[in-house]
Amino acid sequence: MLARNALEILLASPRGFCAGVDRAIQIVEQSIEKWGAPIYVRHEIVHNKHVVQRLSDLGAVFVEELDECPDDRPVIFSAHGVPKSVPKEAAKRNMIYVDATCPLVSKVHVGAERHYSEGREIILIGHEGHPEVIGTMGQLPDGVISLVQDADDARNFMPKSDKGLAYVTQTTLSVDDTVEIVSILEARFPDIAKPHKEDICYATTNRQEAVKILSQRADLLLVIGSKTSSNSLRLKEVGLREGIKAAHLIDDYSDIDWNWFDGVKTLALTAGASAPEDLVKGVITACNEKFEVTLTEVNIRNEDVVFKLPRALEQ
Template identity: 60%
Template sequence: MTLPPLTLYLAAPRGFCAGVDRAIKIVEMAIEKWGAPVYVRHEIVHNKFVVDGLRAKGAVFVEELDECPLDRPVVFSAHGVPKAVPAEAAKREMIAVDATCPLVTKVHNEAARHHENGLQMIMIGHAGHPETVGTMGQLPEGEVLLVETVEDVAGLVVRDPGKLAFITQTTLSVDDTADIAAALKARFPAILAPAHDDICYATTNRQAAVKAMAGKIDALLVIGAPNSSNSKRLVEVGANAGCPYAQLIQRAADIDWRALEGIRSIGITAGASAPEVLVNEVIDAFRARFATTVEMVETAVENVEFKVPRILREPA
């Protein structure tokens, strides 16, 4: 049987970013240093395949510190945690390892600095997302106001319009965030913007690669978890850039082949917490059904690396 031809455009960069890579390494090193089980507060990163793999090695995932025994190490997820969580762990004399992405920590420090200078913060982010909860939890209640849309800006009630600054979640849509930032600046001309864009390099790069391939493809598949903010944004970016069909899948088994009937080209990318093994699995699935030609769409080269915490580099 002759297979139909297909050009598969593969986004670069895609998949793991430095913060995710570091967080996974932290859990693995903690298990190696202290033995299993090691407790992890919240999914270390938003990917079932990764979480299941770490669970098999001895990680136990919980939602709250109360679920962790006092005599076992606890790791805080890459998304960051409210300030009260490490404070409580220290009070209980627990071994705590912080896997918060350094780029999220940068936003935490930015918020703290503005607070010390008497400014009220506005955060552009998604309500309930662990990163948003963690960042807002760096300051006392009421000191960080959340906006999710341009429309939310009109309803903000602030303490002093002349003493404001804004920060953002690191995994948002670059374009949507720019619109919300513009609305904030229009309503509050004195508001301080981040010195450097809070949206992380990995989110920005992955969105740029999707935009670069959007005009060439009949469909876009984003490999990532349904609770992964940066993965869901990639689907939105693809749709907004003109992709006729853009879908989020966790792995090859989730591909809706009926929806892809008659396509001649497809774009494949992966969110920052999706491992390359899942990308290869999807490519293999297409090769089994199509005479596939793979073309790379590279818009940036990433060589960022973050050190693991000192506690893991010291002997047990």
């Protein structure tokens, strides 16, 4: 029997579920327990097909819009947040609804509303079409918030008035990209108002920092997460920016092309904030079947954040 090649796996920590994702999943599970199936969820509760499939098997029905939901069944709003018009319409229809918006996304909403109430024009740094961006822009009247997606947008942005500017950001952006965009805006508009505390969430920041460290020591980076997951996509980009030879975003071990491992001695492995830990274990098991694996967990920071469940489910 031929000896298997050695492979060192550097396992990023923290990785996987953040507090907001964990809370959102619990909300769906406990809503099914409380009200029975089916319960409806407007948009994917989090961007991970494995999580969505498991909750579907329990009795969750995922829809894109509220008008796909019957009046007599509970509906849950996803962790990404929704425009104000959505709960308003649900209340008008006398629906039972539970808002699973991540509290850190809600903080961005509150910040945008505060700036608006103080008379400022608002810039949202984020990616067009992402549910979180749609939800944040939907907190205020149409046209109040201007979207800036990249450094070029920041250079070309022109205020609509002279009443003062403020910016807020999507929570799952690249930390480095956002620093660049903010520095451009602050250089152009020195008096621009900023968030009291950075809007990019702790989990996004921690996972990107871990990838930066691991990318200096590895030949290949695998990020477990869905293609629709903003924070997972950013992890792959961070690895490539740090100079790792190759980086791939995979849903699970079945996406692995073993040709990627030609000449690879060290693998950096992480998971986006909406990817469950069993998918990480699946990749490690698959690697164990091909290589003589040495596993090293690289912990850059401990996370102990926990968010309370909505009152309707706490009772």
